[in-house]
Amino acid sequence: MKDLFYFIGKLNGFAGYRLYLNMLLILVISLLEGIGIYMIIPLLGMIGIVEQASLSGIPLISSMEKIIDGWSWELSLQSVLGLYVVIVGGQALLSRCQALLNGRILQGFIRTLRMQTYEGLIHAKWEFFLRRRTSDFHHIMSSELGRVNQGTFLFLQMISAFLFTVIQIALAFWLSPVLSALVLLAGGSLVLFGRRFVRKSKVVGEQTTALSRHYFAGIQEHFNGIKDIKSNQLEPSHLNWFNHLSRRMEENFIQYGKINAMSQLIYRLASVVLIAGFVYAAIEILKTPPEQLVLIVLIFSRLWPRFIGIQSHAEQLVSQFPAFRAIRQLQSDVESDRERIHTEENTGKALPLRMNQGIQCREVDYRYDSSLPVYALRSVNVHIPVNRMTAIVGKSGSGKSTLMDLLMGLIQPERGEVLIDGVSLREETLLHTLRGAVGYVPQDPFLFHESIRDNLKMVSPEASDEELWEALDFSAAGDFVRTLPLGLDTVIGDRGVRLSGGERQRLVLARAILKKPSILVLDEATSALDSENEQLIQDALDQLKGTMTIIVIAHRLSTIRHADQVIVMEQGYVVQQGGYKQLSQDHQGTFGQLLQAQTRTAL
Numbered sequence: 377m378k379d380l381f382y383f384i385g386k387l388n389g390f391a392g393y394r395l396y397l398n399m400l401l402i403l404v405i406s407l408l409e410g411i412g413i414y415m416i417i418p419l420l421g422m423i424g425i426v427e428q429a430s431l432s433g434i435p436l437i438s439s440m441e442k443i444i445d446g447w448s449w450e451l452s453l454q455s456v457l458g459l460y461v462v463i464v465g466g467q468a469l470l471s472r473c474q475a476l477l478n479g480r481i482l483q484g485f486i487r488t489l490r491m492q493t494y495e496g497l498i499h500a501k502w503e504f505f506l507r508r509r510t511s512d513f514h515h516i517m518s519s520e521l522g523r524v525n526q527g528t529f530l531f532l533q534m535i536s537a538f539l540f541t542v543i544q545i546a547l548a549f550w551l552s553p554v555l556s557a558l559v560l561l562a563g564g565s566l567v568l569f570g571r572r573f574v575r576k577s578k579v580v581g582e583q584t585t586a587l588s589r590h591y592f593a594g595i596q597e598h599f600n601g602i603k604d605i606k607s608n609q610l611e612p613s614h615l616n617w618f619n620h621l622s623r624r625m626e627e628n629f630i631q632y633g634k635i636n637a638m639s640q641l642i643y644r645l646a647s648v649v650l651i652a653g654f655v656y657a658a659i660e661i662l663k664t665p666p667e668q669l670v671l672i673v674l675i676f677s678r679l680w681p682r683f684i685g686i687q688s689h690a691e692q693l694v695s696q697f698p699a700f701r702a703i704r705q706l707q708s709d710v711e712s713d714r715e716r717i718h719t720e721e722n723t724g725k726a727l728p729l730r731m732n733q734g735i736q737c738r739e740v741d742y743r744y745d746s747s748l749p750v751y752a753l754r755s756v757n758v759h760i761p762v763n764r765m766t767a768i769v770g771k772s773g774s775g776k777s778t779l780m781d782l783l784m785g786l787i788q789p790e791r792g793e794v795l796i797d798g799v800s801l802r803e804e805t806l807l808h809t810l811r812g813a814v815g816y817v818p819q820d821p822f823l824f825h826e827s828i829r830d831n832l833k834m835v836s837p838e839a840s841d842e843e844l845w846e847a848l849d850f851s852a853a854g855d856f857v858r859t860l861p862l863g864l865d866t867v868i869g870d871r872g873v874r875l876s877g878g879e880r881q882r883l884v885l886a887r888a889i890l891k892k893p894s895i896l897v898l899d900e901a902t903s904a905l906d907s908e909n910e911q912l913i914q915d916a917l918d919q920l921k922g923t924m925t926i927i928v929i930a931h932r933l934s935t936i937r938h939a940d941q942v943i944v945m946e947q948g949y950v951v952q953q954g955g956y957k958q959l960s961q962d963h964q965g966t967f968g969q970l971l972q973a974q975t976r977t978a979l
């Protein structure tokens with residue numbers, strides 16, 4: 377319930393006066409509908425079904441008669457019918473306006489919510505993503521937002537039904553307090569009885585969230601690993617998983633349907649019994665005049681379906697509560713894990729990085745999980761000199777990528793400092809500047825499902841075609857792009873799968889170069905290249921030496937022969953640091969052993 381109130385507060389903040397206008401319209405529409413019902417009685421009087429004289433005893437009719445008398449109108453069939461058309465027509469017109477306003481409020485609210493959630497996610501720290509499955513974000517951004525949309529719609533519908541009920545009950549009370557109190561008492565006991573269905577719906581709603589989360593995670597994993605599935609013939613086990621989950625989802629929906637159908641059945645049966653008892657009491661015990669009875673039956677016959685609707689809406693609404701909670705939780709998590717560089721002051725383009733000495737790590741410790749005594753980096757002290765090439769090497773899992781993330785300011789040390797020219801990276805403006813100055817090429821390069829031109833221009837929207845080709849030639853990608861029939865306009869597939877691994881790496885390298893970074897970071901960025909293309913890129917990087925700071929992670933040690941400095945890592949510690957030649961001569965050192973191992977493999 378807390379979550380619902382949180383979103384109502386947000387809805388109120390978003391819609392403001394429009395929400396109240398919406399309610400006012402509902403009130404007027406309900407009033408007009410009530411008056412429309414009342415209009416039937418004078419009509420019945422004119423037809424002769426009820427006696428004209430007895431109409432003056434009915435509260436609202438007598439007031440209306442007085443008003444009409446004041447206007448010196450004659451209560452003729454035409455005037456009553458005319459008034460009826462005006463009232464019911466006016467109500468229809470207002471209903472249309474209200475439906476449109478309702479739609480605008482709802483869609484605008486969901487758009488804002490979607491935008492806020494996405495903005496929060498995209499500005500969250502890298503560490504936030506390390507702790508979560510990406511499928512959970514897909515789930516929240518699609519399924520859960522959809523459920524919040526439906527929940528908000530139901531909530532607005534419930535307000536409308538509630539206001540309608542209040543107005544109609546007020547009119548009924550005016551007409552006959554005793555009869556109305558009887559009906560209300562019956563309605564109230566039904567609501568109390570219906571609470572058990574609402575509780576059950578909530579439990580089913582929680583199961584729905586868990587199942588759909590599971591579904592999203594599974595689907596994403598399966599299609600990411602489709603090549604593995606096909607080549608290792610894992611289809612049967614995946615089909616089995618899918619079949620099992622689909623059945624559980626089916627059962628979940630059926631269970632919800634059962635609850636809803638049962639509550640509706642009970643409500644309908646109770647309505648029939650109540651109406652029968654009510655009519656009996658009205659005629660036999662209370663001796664209600666027929667015209668009043670007709671009106672009350674008319675009012676309640678229109679009111680009852682809405683009343684039942686409130687119960688059904690309440691069940692649906694609580695079944696959506698877990699989605700409200702999931703989005704609220706995510707919004708609060710991303711807020712507390714927001715990257716400090718994304719503040720109001722830092723919305724503009726970062727200032728250019730002017731680095732004179734370099735980046736330094738001083739006594740850095742880092743753990744991915746602070747509750748475990750497992751360190752990814754331990755007492756790391758390194759210096760990355762400006763405009764030089766530094767290579768980071770070590771066995772798999774030794775901490776190379778973690779150190780790289782630290783140097784790029786993606787993660788913050790648990791102990792110690794990362795400094796640029798002696799200034800701590802904990803300083804927000806510096807972090808913003810550093811991020812703007814880095815060109816990063818990851819191990820598994822990512823390309824958007826856009827043209828090559830769009831993919832490149834993402835980092836430099838103003839770049840001319842000449843600059844694009846220059847960057848492509850630099851990364852040894854110019855030749856293969858020229859052979860494509862559409863050249864720069866070739867659309868590359870989802871995650872660039874229509875290109876080979878090496879082609880993707882070269883395109884992403886071109887993109888990084890186009891940014892004209894002060895710091896170029898290559899994480900195993902040439903691992904998928906053949907030796908010819910790798911050599912071309914090595915030559916190009918050699919040309920860049922002295923113009924930008926280059927940090928390279930490499931497994932193939934032959935590719936870092938020209939590095940000015942090599943950092944050797946082992947189990948989170950920096951065990952050696954120095955020039956390539958110097959380290960390679962120490963045959964007992966970790967680097968010497970790594971070199972020997974690679975030479976043996978190459979033979």
Ligand SMILES: Nc1ncnc2c1ncn2[C@@H]1O[C@H](COP(=O)(O)OP(=O)(O)OP(=O)(O)O)[C@@H](O)[C@H]1O
Nearest residue numbers: 506744745752770771772773774775776777778779
């Ligand atoms: N997201 C993560 N959550 C928990 N532990 C992690 C995470 N990423 C890395 N680690 C752990 O931190 C240690 C260092 O990992 P890191 O990726 O930095 O090594 P690496 O030298 O880059 O390895 P590789 O050469 O295989 O890429 C490893 O023990 C690894 O299991």
